[in-house]
Every structure is written in structure tokens, then in C-alpha cells.
Amino acid sequence: MTDQVIDVTDLRRVYGGGFEAVRGVSFSVGRGELFALLGTNGAGKTSTLELLEGLAAPAGGRVRVLGHDPYAERGAVRHRIGVMLQESGFPSELTVAETVRMWAGCTSGARPIGEALEIVGLGKRSGVRVKMLSGGEKRRLDLATALIGQPEVLFLDEPTTGLDAEGRRETWELVRALRDSGTTVLLTTHYLEEAEHLADRLAIMHEGRIAASGRVADVVAEQPSHVSFELPTGYFVGDLPPLAELGVSEHEVVGGRVLLRTHELQRAATGLLLWARDADVSLGRLDVRAASLEEAFLRIARAAEGATGASGVAAASGAAGVVQKETVA
Amino acid sequence: MSTTTMGPVATTTPAGRMRALARAELTLLGRAKGTLFAALFVPLVLPFSVQQAAKGMDLKGTGLSVGTVVLPGAIGFSLLFAVYSALTAVYVARREELVLKRLRTGELRDPEILAGAALPSIAIGVTQCLVLAVGCAVLLDAGVPSAPHLAVLGLLLGIVMFAALAAVTGSFSRSAESAQVMSMPLMFASMFGSGLFIPFEVMPDKVASVCELLPLSPVIELVRGGWTGELSGSDTLSALALAVAWTVVSVFAVRRWFRWEPRR
Numbered sequence: 001m002t003d004q005v006i007d008v009t010d011l012r013r014v015y016g017g018g019f020e021a022v023r024g025v026s027f028s029v030g031r032g033e034l035f036a037l038l039g040t041n042g043a044g045k046t047s048t049l050e051l052l053e054g055l056a057a058p059a060g061g062r063v064r065v066l067g068h069d070p071y072a073e074r075g076a077v078r079h080r081i082g083v084m085l086q087e088s089g090f091p092s093e094l095t096v097a098e099t100v101r102m103w104a105g106c107t108s109g110a111r112p113i114g115e116a117l118e119i120v121g122l123g124k125r126s127g128v129r130v131k132m133l134s135g136g137e138k139r140r141l142d143l144a145t146a147l148i149g150q151p152e153v154l155f156l157d158e159p160t161t162g163l164d165a166e167g168r169r170e171t172w173e174l175v176r177a178l179r180d181s182g183t184t185v186l187l188t189t190h191y192l193e194e195a196e197h198l199a200d201r202l203a204i205m206h207e208g209r210i211a212a213s214g215r216v217a218d219v220v221a222e223q224p225s226h227v228s229f230e231l232p233t234g235y236f237v238g239d240l241p242p243l244a245e246l247g248v249s250e251h252e253v254v255g256g257r258v259l260l261r262t263h264e265l266q267r268a269a270t271g272l273l274l275w276a277r278d279a280d281v282s283l284g285r286l287d288v289r290a291a292s293l294e295e296a297f298l299r300i301a302r303a304a305e306g307a308t309g310a311s312g313v314a315a316a317s318g319a320a321g322v323v324q325k326e327t328v329a
Numbered sequence: 330m331s332t333t334t335m336g337p338v339a340t341t342t343p344a345g346r347m348r349a350l351a352r353a354e355l356t357l358l359g360r361a362k363g364t365l366f367a368a369l370f371v372p373l374v375l376p377f378s379v380q381q382a383a384k385g386m387d388l389k390g391t392g393l394s395v396g397t398v399v400l401p402g403a404i405g406f407s408l409l410f411a412v413y414s415a416l417t418a419v420y421v422a423r424r425e426e427l428v429l430k431r432l433r434t435g436e437l438r439d440p441e442i443l444a445g446a447a448l449p450s451i452a453i454g455v456t457q458c459l460v461l462a463v464g465c466a467v468l469l470d471a472g473v474p475s476a477p478h479l480a481v482l483g484l485l486l487g488i489v490m491f492a493a494l495a496a497v498t499g500s501f502s503r504s505a506e507s508a509q510v511m512s513m514p515l516m517f518a519s520m521f522g523s524g525l526f527i528p529f530e531v532m533p534d535k536v537a538s539v540c541e542l543l544p545l546s547p548v549i550e551l552v553r554g555g556w557t558g559e560l561s562g563s564d565t566l567s568a569l570a571l572a573v574a575w576t577v578v579s580v581f582a583v584r585r586w587f588r589w590e591p592r593r
Contacts, residue, residue, distance in 0.1 A: 053434055078436045079339035089431030091423065093360045094353060105349020106435050108340040 003031045005066060005153055005184040006052060012060035013047050021047035023208035024061070029201075034175070034185040036195040039205035040301060045188040046086050048205070049157050052186065053083050065153060079108040082151035084142045086158050086188075092131035096122055096141055099130060100148065107149040120144045121170065135162035143171065147178070154178065156187040160194060172197055196293045204300050211300040216293060223291040223299060224249060224261035227269055230284035231258060239279075246271040257285075265290060339436060346437050350445030354419065358449045364418055368411040368450065372457050376403035379526055380469065386531055393528060393557065396471025401553040402525040403461045404484065405545055409519055411454040413491040413498075414512050416447055420499035421508040429589045443583070447492045458484060471556060479565065480555025486572040487548035493579035494544065500588045519545040524553070544579075547572040 006029040013022035022044045029035040037045045051058050054070030054077060063069065068076040090099050097113055104110035117123045120140040125133065133141065139162055146154060159175070160168040168191075175198060179185050189195055195202050196216055203213035212219050227248075231239070237258055243251055247264035262268040269288050276283050358365055376399050383398040423429050423446060432442050465471040474480050494515065502508035520526065523545035529537040540546060547568040554560025560568070 055430070055433060075339070075438075078434075079341070080337065083434035085427070085431055085434065087427050089427035089429075091353070091357055091426060091428055093357055098353060098356055102349050102353035103435065105352070106341060106346045106432075106437050108436065109337070 004028045004064075005031045005033075006035070006186060007064040008048075008052070008061070009063075010061035011048065011051060011058050011063060013044075013051055013056070014059040020059075021208055022051070022058075025203075025205070025208070025210055026061075027203050027210065027213060029184060029186055031184055032179065032182045033200050034179045034187070034198055036199035036202040037186070037188040037205055038190070038192065038195045038202050038297065039188075040190065042207075043205040044208040045205055046157055047208075049155055049186070049188055053081070053155050054078070079149065080151060081153045081155065082146035082149060084146040084154075084156045084159055086161075088130075088138045088142045090130045090138070090141065093129060095127050095129055096133070097126035099141060100126075100144060103145040103148055109150055110148045111150065116144045116148045119147060119174065136164060136167045139163055140167070140171070143174070151183065153184045154186070156185065158188055158190070160189070160191065168194070192293045192297055204297060206301055211303075212296065219296050220291050220293055223296040224263055225265035225268075225291045226287070226289045226295075227260045227262065227265070227272060228289075229258055229272075229286045230256055232282060232284070235281060241271060241275050341436055343438070343441055347441050347445035347448065350432070350437065350442065351448035354446050355449040355452075358415075358419075358453075361418075364415050368415040368453055369457075371410045372403060372407040373460070375406050376400075376461065376465075379403070382526060386528075388531075393530060393553075394470065396465050396469035397553055397556050398528055399469055400461060400465040400471045400556060401549045403465070404458050404487075404552050405519065405523060405525045405549050407454050407457040407461065408487045408491050408545065408548070409516055411457055412447075412450050412488060413495050414509075414516065415450045415453075416492055416495035417498045417502070417508045417512045418505055419446055419450065420496050421502050422505050424499065424588060425504065425591050427590070433589060439589075443492075443496055443587075447495075451488055451492065454488060455484075474555045475558025476555045476560070478555070479560065480552045482569070483548045483551025483555065483572065486551075486569075486576050487545065490544055490548070490572070490576040490579050493576070493583050496587050497579060497582045500583075500586045503592065515544075518543055522546070524549045528553075542571065544575040547575070 006027075008028065009026050011022055011025045012020065014020050025044070025048055027035070037048060039045050050056055051063055052065060052070060054065075054074045057071045063071070065077050066080055070077045070081075094102070096117065100113045100116050104113055104116070110116075111119075113126075114123065117126055120143050122137065122140055122144060125137060130138065130141070139159065143156075143159060146156070156175070160171050163171060172194070175185060175187070179198075187198070199216055201213070201215050202219065203210045204219070205211065212222070231237075237251065237253060243260065246260075246262070247267040248260045248262045250261040252259040260268060260272070265288065272283070275281075358368075379402050380395065380399050383395045386398070388394065388398070420429075420443075429442060433439065437445065462471075462474075466473065495512075498511050498515070499508055502511040522540035523543045524540070525545075529541060529546075529550075532540065541550070550560065550564070550568045551572065554565060554568070
């Protein structure tokens with residue numbers, strides 16, 4: 001219990017116009033863990049994060065960061081956290097070094113300015129005005145100020161948006177190194193590969209709720225793998241061996257292409273290929289694909305539309321049945 | 330409380346944090362040429378135009394001299410241009426650039442952010458007042474204040490009041506441009522109604538009794554009284570009470586209405 005650095009219970013946030021952006025979110029993050037909040041735009045990621053950062057009081061539920069209420073007891077929390085908002089928030093007429101100096105003066109245990117800039121690769125840009133920086137450089141300046149106090153907990157709201165592929169890799173390495181040195185990290189992203197690469201655990205948000213959460217492998221494992229192919233003219237799905245015996249849970253035929261979904265990919269693929277060899281059938285454009293986070297993400301987004309009450313992996317995958325076209329008995 | 334729940338202690342102080350913020354704001358002020366010009370020169374140049382008018386006024390029997398008409402007015406201009414108008418622009422610009430929101434994620438507390446951002450403008454205002462006081466004493470024979478504590482008290486209340494009014498005005502402005510427009514009503518009302526050009530003593534009584542209630546009026550009255558030493562005890566008390574009331578209302582309005590983030 002002492003090592004739950006972030007603890008969120010039934011969190012709600014309602015904006016002035018009555019829009020309920022966060023509708024009962026619960027999760028916790030342990031010390032040294034890297035937790036990703038994943039979701040489409042408008043899913044409620046930033047709204048949730050701002051409550052954890054103590055920028056607003058929740059409409060309902062409870063937040064604890066390092067054992068404190070980050071809004072009511074901000075003085076007990078602020079010097080131990082680092083925050084990177086979705087948009088930078090630096091005066092455009094200050095130089096990079098002046099910006100970092102200002103933040104260093106306001107932050108306990110601040111690193112030297114040069115070191116803070118070196119970490120994010122902005123050492124050579126220290127004399128440049130913020131308004132002249134590229135979007136990616138601004139993002140890295142933001143990261144430098146978030147890291148300047150060597151925080152125990154780091155909140156990163158879409159840390160790599162606007163970065164090129166190389167900048168993204170560098171940020172990933174930096175964030176991973178911070179995690180390895182014991183920093184607890186909570187990040188939001190809409191890049192699936194970012195969550196897949198970095199996160200120890202993740203939660204997929206949709207319309208203000210958590211639709212699925214757990215370790216990346218577990219969330220993915222809840223999703224079926226795919227085998228898809230085209231049958232030669234004159235062959236039909238009914239000519240295949242009984243699908244249940246192959247471990248196929250659902251199938252679909254779209255435009256002459258057969259799509260099998262299975263939780264036992266090896267058994268299904270082996271059975272199918274042995275049948276094809278014995279029947280001397282050529283399977284056109286054969287594609288055998290393990291479940292991916294992307295698949296999980298898309299299915300959850302679609303499924304949640306049909307079942308707004310979905311929460312937790314079990315409920316979400318149950319709701320996924322809504323989109324099943326045909327289910328093998 | 331067990332030691333496991335105790336984290337490391339914050340090592341920054343409110344003064345240190347505000348100094349860091351004020352330093353950045355001073356740099357920014359130096360780069361905002363338009364704001365800087367208006368804040369620096371308008372309050373120093375305007376008194377000379379007032380001086381001409383004051384020389385033509387019938388000041389006999391009012392206990393005033395050209396110097397004690399011009400100086401409080403000049404200090405009023407300093408509060409309006411160097412503090413109020415300049416700070417309104419600063420608060421709006423920082424909010425729209427999301428600087429205020431970002432600062433609130435750090436160790437600075439809300440009042441420290443507002444005060445730290447205000448320090449350079451306030452420093453300019455105070456420096457101007459000193460320059461004006463010396464200038465008027467030497468050039469216009471305003472003399473040495475007979476009740477300096479009243480002048481200082483009036484100035485301090487005026488600074489806090491107009492810094493807070495700047496924050497309030499900024500909250501109702503969507504952009505730096507609209508901030509200039511939004512600050513106009515109070516600027517004009519103060520210039521013509523608070524005794525900057527025309528002392529209350531030479532206004533018609535009915536007009537004067539309304540104008541004396543404006544926020545800048547008790548400040549000017551205290552400063553002028555500080556120089557002439559002719560403010561009666563009851564006048565001093567009522568001016569102080571009014572200045573304190575405006576200051577309290579302004580600070581309350583900031584707490585109630587200040588916007589930290591742009592409207593979406």
C-alpha cells in the first residue's frame with residue numbers, strides 16, 4: 001500500500017457547460033512503474049491528468065499522489081512531481097536558457113541549467129528565443145523543465161506529439177532511463193506503439209471511462225489473433241474443416257476474403273495449412289497475424305460505443321461480442 | 330505520522346520563487362518595447378502638459394500650489410500606466426500563452442505567480458514616483474512632504490489596488506488587444522475624475538463628491554495630503570477607509586474571477 005504512488009478512485013470531472021469528461025475512473029500506479037493512459041482524442045486523458053496534477057478539483061471520487069490530495073495539499077506534492085502539459089506554456093520572447101533559469105529558481109533541488117538542457121539535447125539552442133523553436137524542440141524544452149527538479153513522479157501529457165521519429169526514440173529512451181532509475185511515470189499518448197514500447201501497464205480510455213487496463217501483454221492477450229486468406233473459386237467456408245476444432249472463435253467473409261479470429265493462433269494456422277496441403281488448395285494472400293495493441297484499441301473503441309457501461313478487461317471483451325458477425329457455436 | 334509518508338522537503342522559498350519569476354518578467358518587459366515605452370515615458374511626460382493647465386488655475390484659497398497639483402497627478406499617471414495598464418497586458422499575455430497554467434503545475438502558489446509577475450511593473454512605478462517627487466520638488470517647488478507617512482501609505486494602497494484591478498481587467502479580456510480596450514474605462518475615469526488634471530478643490534461640489542469615490546481618488550488625496558499636510562483627521566480617515574475598501578474589493582475580485590487559462 002505504501003508503494004502506491006498514484007491512487008485514483010471513481011474519479012469524475014465535469015466542465016462548466018455540464019460536459020462530463022471523466023466518468024468514474026479508477027487505477028493505481030506503483031513506485032517506479034510506467035503507466036500509460038491511452039485513448040482517442042476527447043477520451044478524457046488530459047482531463048484525468050489535470051486532476052492528478054492538482055490543477056483542478058475533481059467533481060467526484062478521490063485522487064492521491066504520494067499519499068496526498070494534489071489539489072487541496074499541493075504544497076506537499078508539488079516539489080516531488082514534474083509536469084509536462086499537452087501545450088508548452090512558455091513566454092515566446094524568453095530564450096531557452098532564460099526559461100530554464102526561471103523554472104530552476106522555482107524548483108527544489110533543481111539541476112544546473114546546462115545539464116537540464118543537455119539531457120534533452122537542447123544544449124546548443126540555449127540562446128534561442130522560444131518562439132523560434134520547432135514544435136519538437138518546444139516539446140523537449142517542456143521535458144527539460146519537467147525534469148529539472150529530479151521529480152519522484154512525472155506526468156507527461158503526450159510527450160512526443162510533434163516530434164520526428166528520431167526525437168521520439170530519444171524521448172522514449174530518456175523516459176525509460178528515468179523509469180529504470182526509480183521515477184514513477186504517468187503518460188498519456190495516442191500513439192499505440194509508444195504505449196507498447198514504454199508502458200509496464202496501461203489503461204485504454206474511451207468517453208471518460210477506462211475500457212480496458214492491465215499489463216500490455218494481458219490487454220493484448222484478451223484480443224483474438226487473425227488468420228485471413230482468399231479461397232480459390234469454387235471453394236467456400238463450409239469446405240474448411242470444422243472451425244471450432246481449429247480453435248477459431250469467429251469468422252467473417254468480406255469481399256471473397258475469409259477472416260478467422262482465434263485465441264489459439266498456432267492451432268488454427270496449423271489446422272488450416274494442413275487442410276490446404278491435403279486438399280491441394282492454394283490460399284491466396286495468406287496473412288497470419290498475432291493480436292496487437294492496435295487491434296485491442298480499435299475493438300475497444302468500437303465495442304464501447306455499443307456498451308457504454310463497459311469497464312475493465314472482462315467487460316470490454318464481453319462487449320466486443322456486439323460486433324461479432326457470426327459466432328461459431 | 331510515520332516517517333514513510335514524509336517525502337523530501339521543498340527547498341525553495343516564496344521570496345526565491347517570486348524573484349526567479351520577476352527576473353524573467355523583467356527580461357520580458359525589456360523586450361516588449363511598446364509596453365515599456367508607455368510605462369516609462371507617459372507618466373514622466375504628461376505632468377508637463379498638466380503643469381501648463383495648473384498654472385492657469387485659480388488656486389487661491391485652496392492651499393494648493395502648482396507643485397502639489399502636478400505631483401499627485403503625476404503619481405496617479407504612474408499608477409495607471411506603469412502599473413495598471415502594463416500589468417493588464419502582462420496577465421493577459423501570460424494567460425493566453427498558457428504560461429500561467431504551466432506555472433501553476435510548479436511550486437509557485439497562486440498569489441506568488443500574480444505578485445512575481447507584477448514586481449517589475451511595480452518597481453518601475455515606484456521608481457517613477459521617486460523621480461517625480463524629486464523632480465517636482467526641484468523644478469516646481471512642491472517642497473518636502475509634511476506628512477510623508479500619508480503619501481507612502483497612499484502609494485502602497487494604490488499599488489496593491491491597481492495591480493489587483495489589472496488582474497481583474499485581464500480576466501475579462503480575451504487578448505492583449507482587447508485588454509487595452511478593457512482598461513480604457515478605468516483609465517479615463519481616473520484621469521478626469523480622480524484629480525489628476527483637475528483637483529477636487531476646483532471641481533463643482535456635486536461632481537467632486539461623486540468623483541471622490543473612484544478607486545484612484547483616495548490615493549491621490551492621501552498623496553496630496555502627504556505633501557500639503559492639510560488633510561484633516563476625518564478626511565484622512567475617510568480617504569484611508571475608501572482606499573482600503575477598494576483594495577479589499579479588488580483583491581476579492583481577483584480571488585473570485587481571475588482566469589488562469591484561456592477560454593476554450
